Amino acid sequence: MKVANAIYDVVFKYLMEDRNIARLLLSGLLRTEVLDIDLKPQEYSTSITEKSLTVYRIDFKARIRASDGKEKLVLIELQKAKLPSDIMRFRRYLGRQYANKDNVVIEGEKKQALPIITIYFLGYAISGLEEIPIIRIARQYLDHSTGEELNVRSEFIESLTHDSIIVQVEAIKRKRRKTELEKVLSIFEPGTRHEISIDEDDYPERYRPIIRRLLKAVQDDRMRETMEIEDEILEDLQAQERATAQEREARRKAEEKVKIEAKARKRAEEEKKRAEEKMKIEAEARRKAEEEKRRAEEKVKIEAEARKRAEEKMKMMMRSLAIRMLREGEPIENVIEETGLNEEEIRSIGL
Secondary structure: OEEEOOOOHHHHHHHHOOHHHHHHHHHHHHOOOEEEEEEOHHHHOOOOOOOOOOEEEEEEEEEEEOOOOOEEEEEEEEEEEOOHHHHHHHHHHHHHHHHOOOOEEEEOOEEEEOOEEEEEEEOOOOOOOOOOOEEEEOOOOEOOOOOOEOOOOOHHHHHHOOEEEEEEHHHHHHOOOOOHHHHHHHHOOOOOOOEEEOOHHHOOHHHHHHHHHHHHHHOOHHHHHHHHHHHHHHHHHHHHHHHHHHHHHHHHHHHHHHHHHHHHHHHHHHHHHHHHHHHHHHHHHHHHHHHHHHHHHHHHHHHHHHHHHHHHHHHHHHHHHHHHHHHOOOOHHHHHHHHOOOHHHHHOOOO
């Protein structure tokens, strides 16, 4: 049997328009009984021809039976996406739900914010969790000091935090052993196949209304046309994302190149500065060496002059001694020996 692929927005919308089917799927996903749902029409209208469409979302006000057996109203935000880039849109839509003043229940004169439960159908895999078909994010109230779970529920906390369920379509298709819920969710086929082949007998009786509605969808020519339009839109969006990614990568490379060039210029300037500093130090060292040399030469000159003056003074003293000895009649040999003057110098005295 061939049925329409529920991964398409138009098919999923058609499927969830049936309240009984919507309650059936939501009960399976929430693992609790959904007693009644109220589809919010103002959030439901959307056009498949809008180029900006990549996320499909439905908001329900639902009356469910809680784990304690009591009935309570909740807001269910259901979104479906085929592209990883839709995460920011998820955040925007969720923020609007928290800010929406209509998402309250009135008890007497008191307004109480509805707890929010988010459900995401993803046509791609989350890194690190690729093999998990359905991921439940369930909050716990914990005592920070002891780690003990607190078995209470607070209006304050319930109004500001939420549980989530993530359905990974690719993981459901890969997994062999399936629960009843995973089996029925295999009606979501990743990719661009408009039809999928199934055996109705493989599905539990209570889920067969889903199969029969998808069988109706596949026979609707207008729905087939809309699926083709959705393929075109998705292809355009993927092309735009690839172009954006390429532009982003080109910018990143250009910025990286600018950074590398700036670093290279900085290194060159630093090296030039170090070279100039080195030259300055070397010039200062040469100047000091020349100054030291000049001072050494000056010292040598001064010492030479001092020695010359000392020698001249000594010579004058020896001449005086020689004169005195000659006058006293000392032989010239004794004068030579005593004064160190040579004979010619002694005779030049003229005594």
